[in-house]
Amino acid sequence: MDEAILAAARDLLVDGGYAGMTMDAVAARAGIGKAAIYRRYATKQEMVFAAAVHGADLAPPPDTGSLLGDLTALVQEVVDHLTRPAAAAAVLGLLADIGASEGLAARFHEVFVTREQAGIAALLDRAVARGELTVAPDVGMVHALVAGPVFATLYLQRRDSRDLAGWLGRVVAGAVAGVAGKAERGGSHEQ
DSSP states (O other), X not given: OHHHHHXXXXXXXXXXXXXXXXXXXXXXXXXXXXXXXXXXXXXXXXXXHHHHXXXXXXXXXXXXXXXHHHHHHHXXXXXXXHTSHHHHHHHHHHHHHHHTOHHHHHHHIIIIIHHHHHHHHHHHHHHHHTTSOSSOOOHHHHHHHHHHHHHIIIIISOOOOTTHHHHHHHHHHHHHHXXXXXXXXXXXXXX
């Protein structure tokens, strides 16, 4: 039933966009009652993100054996998620809804952002264990360094994402190594 809900949501997003998609339409397309959807997803936005981008059960980023490789693979995963047709149809409207509601933003952070950041924390911890970093930098900032440029490239600049993972992986790896080196030398974290 979970996949039927998500497939119905993806189909409706691609067919008609985010603004016009309703829980009733998803229930009808999936052949279930609306209550079955609400037992799994607290809001339309939560269901849409799970269908279009990624679910709450997010696998950790792959371990490629190096910080650069791990970050490049992570960026590629983000690009892959955000270039799906359903994501392209949903992301801007979804973010507008989340930005307009503190409660929805908090729920989104709890369900999705914390899991994304847990994966990044594991990636950084691996780099520390391998000796590539002496200290893990702020996970939230690394999350922003990965997600922000991908979002800007795809949705604001509307540029092709080819080679983005390789380029951005190098940029983020350099920034992370620089911040970790500064922390080791006793530098402060400035915001």
